[in-house]
Amino acid sequence: MAKTFCGGIHPHDYKEISKDKATTTAPIPEVLYVPVAQHIGAPAKPVVKKGDVVKRGQLLAEPGGFVSASVHAPVSGTVKAIEPHPHIFGTPVINIVIDNDGKDEWAEGLNVERDIEAMDAAALKKAISDAGLVGMGGATFPTHVKLSPPPGKTIDTVILNGVECEPYLTSDYRLMLESPESILRGLQIFVKITGAKQAFIGIEANKPDAAAIMEKKAKELNINARVELLPVKYPQGAEKQLIKAILDREVPSGGLPMDVNALVQNVGTAHAAYEAARFNKPLTERIVSFTGDGVNTPGNYLCRIGTRISFLLEKFGMASDTNKLILGGPMMGLAQFTAEIPIIKGTSGVLLLRNAPKWEEGPCIRCGKCVQGCPAGIVPSTLSILGEQRRFDAMEENNVFDCIECGVCTYQCPAKRRIVQYIKLGKAEVTAIRKAREAKAAAAQNK
Amino acid sequence: MADTKFLISTSPHIKSEETTARIMWTVVIALLPAAVAAVVVFGQDALWLMVTCILASVLTEAIIQKLRGVPVTIADGSAVVTGLLLAFVLAPTVPLYVAATGAIVAIGVAKHAFGGLGCNIWNPALIGRAFIVAAWAAYGVMPAWPIVQNSSMTEAPFVSITGELVKQKAWDEKSAAEKEKVPAVPTFKATTRATPLNMAQGKGDINEAKKKYPEVAKKNINEAVDLYLADLAKAGQPKEKSQLQGGLSVAIEAYRNADAPIMNNYYDFIVGKMPGCIGETSKLVLLLGGLLLIMYGYVNWRMPLGYIGTVVLLTWALPSYTMNGAPGWFQGNPFFHMVTGGLFLGAFFMATDMVTSPMTNKGIWIFAIGAGLIVALVRLYGGYPEGVCYSILLMNTVAPLIDRYTKPKTFGTVQKKTA
Numbered sequence: 001m002a003k004t005f006c007g008g009i010h011p012h013d014y015k016e017i018s019k020d021k022a023t024t025t026a027p028i029p030e031v032l033y034v035p036v037a038q039h040i041g042a043p044a045k046p047v048v049k050k051g052d053v054v055k056r057g058q059l060l061a062e063p064g065g066f067v068s069a070s071v072h073a074p075v076s077g078t079v080k081a082i083e084p085h086p087h088i089f090g091t092p093v094i095n096i097v098i099d100n101d102g103k104d105e106w107a108e109g110l111n112v113e114r115d116i117e118a119m120d121a122a123a124l125k126k127a128i129s130d131a132g133l134v135g136m137g138g139a140t141f142p143t144h145v146k147l148s149p150p151p152g153k154t155i156d157t158v159i160l161n162g163v164e165c166e167p168y169l170t171s172d173y174r175l176m177l178e179s180p181e182s183i184l185r186g187l188q189i190f191v192k193i194t195g196a197k198q199a200f201i202g203i204e205a206n207k208p209d210a211a212a213i214m215e216k217k218a219k220e221l222n223i224n225a226r227v228e229l230l231p232v233k234y235p236q237g238a239e240k241q242l243i244k245a246i247l248d249r250e251v252p253s254g255g256l257p258m259d260v261n262a263l264v265q266n267v268g269t270a271h272a273a274y275e276a277a278r279f280n281k282p283l284t285e286r287i288v289s290f291t292g293d294g295v296n297t298p299g300n301y302l303c304r305i306g307t308r309i310s311f312l313l314e315k316f317g318m319a320s321d322t323n324k325l326i327l328g329g330p331m332m333g334l335a336q337f338t339a340e341i342p343i344i345k346g347t348s349g350v351l352l353l354r355n356a357p358k359w360e361e362g363p364c365i366r367c368g369k370c371v372q373g374c375p376a377g378i379v380p381s382t383l384s385i386l387g388e389q390r391r392f393d394a395m396e397e398n399n400v401f402d403c404i405e406c407g408v409c410t411y412q413c414p415a416k417r418r419i420v421q422y423i424k425l426g427k428a429e430v431t432a433i434r435k436a437r438e439a440k441a442a443a444a445q446n447k
Numbered sequence: 448m449a450d451t452k453f454l455i456s457t458s459p460h461i462k463s464e465e466t467t468a469r470i471m472w473t474v475v476i477a478l479l480p481a482a483v484a485a486v487v488v489f490g491q492d493a494l495w496l497m498v499t500c501i502l503a504s505v506l507t508e509a510i511i512q513k514l515r516g517v518p519v520t521i522a523d524g525s526a527v528v529t530g531l532l533l534a535f536v537l538a539p540t541v542p543l544y545v546a547a548t549g550a551i552v553a554i555g556v557a558k559h560a561f562g563g564l565g566c567n568i569w570n571p572a573l574i575g576r577a578f579i580v581a582a583w584a585a586y587g588v589m590p591a592w593p594i595v596q597n598s599s600m601t602e603a604p605f606v607s608i609t610g611e612l613v614k615q616k617a618w619d620e621k622s623a624a625e626k627e628k629v630p631a632v633p634t635f636k637a638t639t640r641a642t643p644l645n646m647a648q649g650k651g652d653i654n655e656a657k658k659k660y661p662e663v664a665k666k667n668i669n670e671a672v673d674l675y676l677a678d679l680a681k682a683g684q685p686k687e688k689s690q691l692q693g694g695l696s697v698a699i700e701a702y703r704n705a706d707a708p709i710m711n712n713y714y715d716f717i718v719g720k721m722p723g724c725i726g727e728t729s730k731l732v733l734l735l736g737g738l739l740l741i742m743y744g745y746v747n748w749r750m751p752l753g754y755i756g757t758v759v760l761l762t763w764a765l766p767s768y769t770m771n772g773a774p775g776w777f778q779g780n781p782f783f784h785m786v787t788g789g790l791f792l793g794a795f796f797m798a799t800d801m802v803t804s805p806m807t808n809k810g811i812w813i814f815a816i817g818a819g820l821i822v823a824l825v826r827l828y829g830g831y832p833e834g835v836c837y838s839i840l841l842m843n844t845v846a847p848l849i850d851r852y853t854k855p856k857t858f859g860t861v862q863k864k865t866a
Contacts (some may be wrong), residue, residue: 006858011461059559157515165460240858253859254479318451337455356454362523363565368747368806369465377855381806401856407459414465415565421457 005241006404007296007375008233009408011167011331013206018291019170021299023178026288027315028104032074032306033085033095038344039134040141041067045247048097052079055107057282060096063129069142069345070132072282074304079102086341088327088334093343098306109280116185116277118174124277126447128189131276132283132345136268137161137172137237138328140346143269147193149258155194159246160187160201162267163237166329169349171287172267174300176203176210179271180217185227186270189277194263199225200246200268207230235406239264241375253402268348283345294322294352303343309350310339324356331407362415370409370419376402380409380419387422392433395426403427467564470745470801471524477533478796484729485535490831492539493725497531504530511559525564529553532555532572535726535792537579545583550574569843570800573836580836666727727789737795749811750804751794757819758826759785763849765827784826793818793835803843809848809852818842 044061048054054073061071078102084092087293119127119368129144160183161385164172176183183201191199201218203211206388215227228246230236240251249260257264265273268286275281284305296317303312309325326333327347343350370380378399386395392410399424409419485493486818508526512519521527533553537546553575561567656675663671679685727733740746763781784790796816798804805814818838825834 006855011463244858250859253857255859322451323454324460326460331459333458333460335453335455335458335460337453339451339453351460353460356460358454358456362520363563364710365467365470365565365801366804366806367745367801369469370806371806371855374855375858377857377860379806379850379854401858402857405458411459411461412463412465414463414467414470415464416462418457420459425459 004231004233004236004408005244005375006377007373007408008235008241009373010232011234011411013167013232015170015173015206017168018289018298018300019173019294021170021174023174023287023300023302024186024308026301026303026312028075028100028247028304029307029311030100030102031080032077032098032100032304033308033342034071034074034098034306035085035087035091035093035095035342035344036061036064036071037087037089038071038088038140038305038346039069040139041065041069041145043094044068044071046082046094047097048079048082050079053077053289053410054079055105057110057284058107059282063142067142067145069128069134069144070282071096072132072284073098073107074284074306075100076103076105086338088336088341088344088347089111090334102284109420111279111281114278114280116189120279121195123258124189125193127277127280131272131281133269133272133276134283134345134347134425135266136272136286136348137266138332138346138348139239140344145275146258146263146265147190148195153258154261155258155263156197156261157247157263158187158190158194158196158199159242159262159264160199160267160270161239161242161264162201162207162214163242163403164207165204165232165234165237166331166333166349167234168291168351169289169329170291171289171300171348172427173207173210173270174289175268175287176207180213181221182274183267183270184214184218184221184223184225185278186265186272186274188223189273190263190265190270196263199223201225201227202230202237202242202246203227204232204236205229234408235375235404238375238404240404253399261318286343286345286347288343288347289349290316290352291349291353292326292352294319294324294354295350303347305344306342308340309336312343312350313352314338318352319354321354322352324351324353326351326353331411333406336370359416361417364415364417367414369412369414373408373412375406375408376404378402380423381417383426384409384417384419384422387426390429392426392429395423396430396433400426400430467525468523471528473743473745474528474740474796475524475531477739478528478535478726480732480735481535481726481729481792482531484727484732488689488728489539489725493534495543496537496539496541496546496725497534499546501527501530503547504533504554507551509591510558511555512563515559515563517563520564522565523564525745526554529558529571529575532570532796533575534722534725535571535796536576536789538723539725541579541583545579548582549579552578560789565802567802568847569840570797570803573797573840574682576836577840596750723787724789724792727792730786730791733791733795737791740795740799745801746795746799746809747811749808749816750799753812754794754798754819754822755785755790757816757824758790761820761823762827765823779827784823788826788833789835790822797835798839798842803846805846805849805853807850807853807855810849812844813849813853814846817845 011106036046042064045064046061048060050411054060055076057075058073059070060073063070075098077098079096080099081097082094083097085095087093125144125147128147133143134140135143162172187199201214203214211227211229218225230245235241236245239257242259243251243257243262245248247262249262251257251260270285285302286305287300288303289300290312296319325336325339327336328334328349333351364381364385366381374380383395383398383400386398403423405420405423407420410417413419504526509521510517530550533550534546553571557569557571557574558567583847648734656671660671660674663674737746737751741748759781762784763779764777765779766776798815805811821838821841822834825831825837
């Protein structure tokens with residue numbers, strides 16, 4: 001029996017647009033905008049000032065806390081400004097603006113070969129932390145934090161996520177075809193750091209060529225990693241669903257993969273980890289799929305972090321009736337109102353859609369499609385109604401926090417209800433209510 | 448490029464082609480074969496009934512939405528579905544003003560008084576029918592269903608609940624030639640007689656008579672009834688013939704004696720040549736429409752399977768006064784119960800109404816089996832010959848409760864949390 005999880009759907013994947021386009025290097029603009037918040041957690045703190053001359057890979061901002069990541073210069077040049085600019089999260093964020101000098105010189109000590117065999121777990125982890133690695137599948141959780149389970153928690157299994165279940169996106173697929181060795185070496189690094197006993201690479205069955213290459217390469221390099229061909233079903237690549245499918249372990253509600261002794265890393269992160277450890281290369285570039293019917297020359301491009309999307313779209317061409325710009329995939333990606341935003345570490349794709357409709361919302365007809373499709377096992381229809389009525393206390397009782405916001409419910413809803421939107425609202429409101437409740441309890445205790 | 452502004456929305460940014468209107472109109476299409484069959488079997492009365500119910504439903508919806516100041520959504524097809532289903536559960540003899548009133552109650556009371564589409568507790572069409580049955584008992588009570596025109600059964604003698612035995616006799620006394628000249632009973636527009644389910648419910652006084660005088664009853668049930676009545680008079684509890692309970696089994700026996708093959712003519716039941724409501728009789732076309740909806744994923748197959756399956760199982764297993772007279776375990780005729788009455792219509796098109804049925808597979812099993820249980824109990828032991836309408840309405844009532852207790856297991860929890 002094929003390994004899988006409960007629920008899920010099969011949207012058309014549209015991968016044909018860019019899947020056969022080999023990765024090419026994207027042009028680099030004259031000015032780059034490097035945000036200090038490219039990850040989940042505290043924003044990084046700038047360590048350069050206006051007018052400073054920087055080299056590629058030089059530290060621009062250091063982690064602002066434990067759950068944070070450093071940010072490095074993607075090119076050599078001069079710091080032009082440190083000021084807020086539009087950001088993918090919606091509100092402006094401090095950007096370190098760099099004037100590109102066009103020389104693309106690496107900072108001293110970077111981009112040199114190192115012997116990773118000689119490095120121990122701590123040294124490898126430091127290399128990853130120093131390189132500013134974050135989850136490159138889109139969640140952007142700082143990688144070194146994931147690799148540092150608190151005392152008492154152990155990791156026995158590392159899973160590389162090559163599922164790429166979001167429609168349209170092909171950057172992970174291209175990476176698996178083009179750089180299987182560095183992905184597998186990255187996996188080895190993760191195994192070494194965590195002391196895991198087994199390793200898997202999860203790939204959706206619609207990418208048999210990628211799976212075959214990974215399997216062949218693993219055998220060649222004598223790396224003990226099993227390739228799992230998983231059923232084509234969205235959201236197969238969601239962390240908890242992937243663990244369930246491969247290991248049949250269920251991450252407890254509100255818990256983390258380490259609670260079931262598992263670590264999941266995106267194949268792109270593994271690749272970046274190898275680059276960081278082996279060549280001492282901080283994360284300054286990544287593969288981005290430019291896709292959708294709105295882009296004239298779709299493909300997979302190796303882009304420098306900090307390159308504005310508007311600059312790239314001028315090169316790649318955009319259809320005039322394009323009305324939606326999405327960072328990430330269509331199911332979970334973030335819609336942007338402007339293209340004046342930079343590529344960041346978690347930008348797996350730039351999706352441009354022509355004539356995207358505005359859906360009119362209707363009343364819930366209780367068809368139950370969302371309930372049957374929900375991989376989290378909650379009742380999205382009820383949550384959407386409660387959200388509409390602003391009954392946030394009831395949303396809390398109905399497990400609103402177990403929602404992974406995969407969008408399966410909203411994709412299927414015949415009434416076109418904005419279920420994910422109501423749930424996001426509910427999560428924010430319930431968080432505020434909880435905080436108020438705790439503050440009240442604390443105040444009562446002080447009295 | 449730089450000044451292009453894009454649309455902002457929360458994810459997901461693609462959605463399926465599915466819409467509420469598409470679901471509703473597909474249901475209408477799935478009901479069309481049964482609508483055609485209704486016209487073929489019952490004539491143009493059925494057509495006018497359907498037109499009236501649909502028009503009344505759609506108009507009521509439009510007027511109420513105007514009055515409520517909400518967008519008029521008659522184009523989504525949900526009122527059309529309600530109207531058509533209501534017509535399907537009415538007899539062709541129901542006057543059009545009665546049908547229209549039923550439609551107004553269905554949409555106005557059952558649907559919009561509760562908040563409109565998606566908010567109603569009960570299936571609107573069935574509420575419309577229940578209202579008609581309560582308000583105009585003459586059209587609603589089952590024994591007055593019309594005979595099927597142009598079917599082999601019109602040749603069978605005419606029966607109704609009161610005074611019919613006399614007519615029965617008069618009919619029996621006619622010669623074959625006379626019978627051919629006079630089509631059924633000429634004084635009525637449509638001839639009426641018991642539906643198969645009425646007839647199957649043989650019990651009460653008639654059965655007593657049969658038990659008491661089995662030999663006589665075998666030859667002529669009327670004589671046995673006369674003897675039984677004489678006994679009652681002797682015992683100081685005289686009864687008129689019209690007061691007899693289970694008078695309909697007399698009709699059954701009459702058919703038997705006349706060699707009318709009604710109870711065994713399953714072919715007629717399946718194609719719809721039988722008395723009943725206009726949309727419920729032809730099982731083949733209902734099955735066709737139902738399978739279409741299952742194929743499209745608009746009907747969860749568990750509902751018809753669980754519902755019909757339960758009825759079949761229970762009507763076979765439970766002891767009752769069966770058509771053969773003798774009560775006993777595992778002697779029922781499940782096929783008869785499966786193909787008669789509104790079971791198919793109810794199982795494929797009424798119980799499966801998304802708004803009023805549970806949302807999880809487990810919940811649907813509970814709903815289906817519960818409804819099947821009610822149907823079997825009503826048919827075998829209840830006062831009504833048919834229980835489909837009320838079985839669904841009763842289960843509609845508990846559907847929210849079922850949903851509450853069949854919540855899916857939240858990912859990452861050990862035990863299901865019931866709120």
